[in-house]
Amino acid sequence: METPPQQANGGGSWTAFLKSIASFNGDLSSLTAPPFILSSTSLTEFSSYWCEHPAVFAAPAKEPDAAKRALLVLKWFLTTLKQQYASRSEQYGNEKKPLNPFLGELFLGKWEDSAGTTELISEQVSHHPPATAYNITNIPTGVRLEGYNAQKASFSKTINIKQIGHAVLTVPSTYSAEPDTYLITLPSLHIEGLIFGAPFIELDGSSYITSSTGFTAKIDYSGKGWLSGKKNSVTAVLYPTGKEKDVLYNVSGQWTKTFEIHTGAAKHNSSSNLVEVWDPEQVPTSKLNVAPIEKQHPLESRRAWSKVAAAIAKGDLDLVGVEKSKIENAQREMRTKERVEGRTWERRYFTARTDSADPALARLGPVVSLAEHGDADKTGGLWRFDSEKSKKAHEEPVPSGEVAANLAKELLGQ
Numbered sequence: 001m002e003t004p005p006q007q008a009n010g011g012g013s014w015t016a017f018l019k020s021i022a023s024f025n026g027d028l029s030s031l032t033a034p035p036f037i038l039s040s041t042s043l044t045e046f047s048s049y050w051c052e053h054p055a056v057f058a059a060p061a062k063e064p065d066a067a068k069r070a071l072l073v074l075k076w077f078l079t080t081l082k083q084q085y086a087s088r089s090e091q092y093g094n095e096k097k098p099l100n101p102f103l104g105e106l107f108l109g110k111w112e113d114s115a116g117t118t119e120l121i122s123e124q125v126s127h128h129p130p131a132t133a134y135n136i137t138n139i140p141t142g143v144r145l146e147g148y149n150a151q152k153a154s155f156s157k158t159i160n161i162k163q164i165g166h167a168v169l170t171v172p173s174t175y176s177a178e179p180d181t182y183l184i185t186l187p188s189l190h191i192e193g194l195i196f197g198a199p200f201i202e203l204d205g206s207s208y209i210t211s212s213t214g215f216t217a218k219i220d221y222s223g224k225g226w227l228s229g230k231k232n233s234v235t236a237v238l239y240p241t242g243k244e245k246d247v248l249y250n251v252s253g254q255w256t257k258t259f260e261i262h263t264g265a266a267k268h269n270s271s272s273n274l275v276e277v278w279d280p281e282q283v284p285t286s287k288l289n290v291a292p293i294e295k296q297h298p299l300e301s302r303r304a305w306s307k308v309a310a311a312i313a314k315g316d317l318d319l320v321g322v323e324k325s326k327i328e329n330a331q332r333e334m335r336t337k338e339r340v341e342g343r344t345w346e347r348r349y350f351t352a353r354t355d356s357a358d359p360a361l362a363r364l365g366p367v368v369s370l371a372e373h374g375d376a377d378k379t380g381g382l383w384r385f386d387s388e389k390s391k392k393a394h395e396e397p398v399p400s401g402e403v404a405a406n407l408a409k410e411l412l413g414q
Contacts (some may be wrong), residue, residue, distance in 0.1 A: 038320065039096035040309035042301040044107040045123035046098065047134035047146065049083035050145055050167075052285035054115035054138060061141035064175040070215035070272050071238055071249050071261070073169060073182050075278065077209060078234065079352055080218070081255035082280055085189065085201045086232070093335065099305055099324075100333045103127040103345055104411070107301045109290040116140035120288065121390065126380025127331075128152070133350040135385040142172040142179075146348075148383040159191040164378045166370055168360045173271025181212040183364040187221055202232065203255070208368040216241045216247075216367060221255075232256040235266070243369055256280075297398050298408040299348075307414065330413030349390050 001311040051057045056079050062074040101124035110119040113210075115138055122134040125148065134146035149166030154160050163186035171180040187207040191199045205223035210216040219236040222229060228318040236251040237244070250266045253259025262268070296303040304327065312321035338344060361372050361382075399407055408414040 001009075025253045038312060040084050040099045040305070040312045042099040042105065042107070042305055043102050043130075044101045044122045044124055044132055044301050046084065046108065047132060048109065048120055048288050049137070050080050050134070051111065051118055051120065052083045052288070053079050053135045053283060054113055054118040054286050056283075057118065057136070057145075058115045058138040058141045058276070060171045061138075061143050061173055063173075064215040066176070066180070067238075067248055068173060068216065069173065069180060070182075070209075070211050070213065071275075072237060073211070074169070074209060074217040074219075074249075074251065075239055075276070077217075078236065078255060078259060079278060079280070079283075080232070081203070083285065085203060085254045087230070099137045099308065100130060100325060101127075101132060101301070102304070103335075103411075104299050104348065105301055105304060106297060106299050107210075107290075107349065108296075109288045111286045111288055113286040115286075121349050123347060124354075125350050125383050127335075129378055129380055131379040131381075131383065133383040133385070135349065135390075141168075144170045146185070146213050148379055150379045152378070161189050161191075163188060164375050166361075166374060176213070178212075180361050181364065182209055182319065183211075183360050183368060183370065184209050185368050187219070187371065192223070203234075210364050210367040211243060212363065214241050215239070216244075218244070219251075222350060228326050230254055234259060237265075237313065253278075254396045295398065298404050298411065300325035304408075304412055321401070330409075330411060334411060349386060349391070350383045351386040351389065353384050354381075358382060358384070372392065 053076070056076045058074075059076070060069045063069045063072055084368075098134060103124055103126065103254075105124040106121040107120070109120045117140070118136065118138045120134070120136050126132055131148050131150040133146075135144065135146045137144045145167055147165060149163050149165035152162045152164060154325075161221045165186060167184040167186075169180075169182040169184060173184070175179060185207045187203045188205045189201050189203050192202050201346050202223040203224070204218050206218055208216060208218055215238060217236055217238045219234060222233045224231045224233075232254045234251070234255045237247045238249040239246050240248070247265040249261060249263055250269070251259055251261050252266060252269070258277060258279045260277050263273045263275060276302060290302065291300075293303045293306055298304065302309070305376075306328070307323040308320060311317075311323055334345075357372050358374065361370060363376050365372055374382040398404075
């Protein structure tokens with residue numbers, strides 16, 4: 001278990017940090033975090049948490065019944081929560097602040113398992129405001145997730161984080177004339193344990209998954225209160241869209257541990273209507289394969305941040321600051337140069353949609369109160385995966401040798 005920051009760096013450091021965020025006005029994401037609370041992982045890597053169980057991700061494509069496909073999508077979504085929000089702090093109290101990605105930062109990888117090959121592309125598509133876009137495709141089935149998200153953080157007794165953005169899951173099926181489309185909203189979260197210097201994430205509020213096949217899932221999150229409840233509690237219901245009382249399936253449990261799926265409404269739950277029990281301890285995650293650092297593009301996360309990560313691993317906080325500043329200063333110089341030359345940074349895999357209404361948002365957005373512009377003003381654009389750009393990027397050789405060194409120096413100050 002990692003040493004809490006107040007022990008590793010003195011109580012004064014942690015107390016000073018808490019005072020700084022408590023007195024800060026505005027979005028906390030713009031506040032420079034002290035090195036001692038930094039993780040060595042960039043936010044661009046977090047996109048991989050959507051699919052650490054590729055077989056569960058791809059399963060809906062093989063289900064003939066539309067309602068059961070929607071249930072399998074709900075199940076998949078719930079299985080991602082532990083990976084997304086607790087996989088870095090299993091014991092609680094170890095949550096660190098991830099590195100803020102720079103514009104153009106990439107994270108690429110693939111899973112190879114019983115579901116075949118599943119590819120991940122993650123790119124930082126906006127820096128002010130910060131936003132990460134991602135595309136995950138299971139090659140054999142064609143099941144594909146694309147989305148983007150930003151975070152707006154504020155302080156009121158604790159750090160509250162609103163996730164801005166959404167995801168769209170496309171499920172091709174031989175059992176329907178056209179692929180299913182699922183529009184997914186993102187939960188809000190807050191940080192518990194701050195006063196003790198032992199932070200961990202708790203989800204709150206509600207999120208939704210609504211489908212082109214006429215089904216909607218509502219997911220409710222809650223934590224442990226003063227008198228009752230359990231950490232990381234989750235309940236969910238799946239119902240025909242617009243008929244929330246006509247519950248087809250319900251889910252209850254903890255998103256970090258076990259949850260149960262039953263048919264019908266929760267008041268009827270018993271062993272007789274139990275569909276499935278999900279226990280993450282019994283279903284190991286699949287390993288994401290990432291190219292060795294020396295073979296990565298200079299803009300890929302682990303290569304770009306390698307010196308910062310090494311300094312964090314050594315506990316050399318001064319060096320962390322030095323190496324981090326090199327990247328940040330080089331990026332500022334790039335943005336200044338672009339403004340002078342009248343250019344904008346060309347995204348490698350994604351394009352901001354501006355020509356017409358987005359089909360998924362136009363069709364399904366009203367069900368879950370998402371505007372047709374997808375909060376583009378808060379994420380630098382309505383980002384969608386661009387297959388033509390992706391094809392071009394895959395055809396280009398990865399820079400190496402002197403070319404890679406020059407790119408690293410120009411873009412990252414290294």
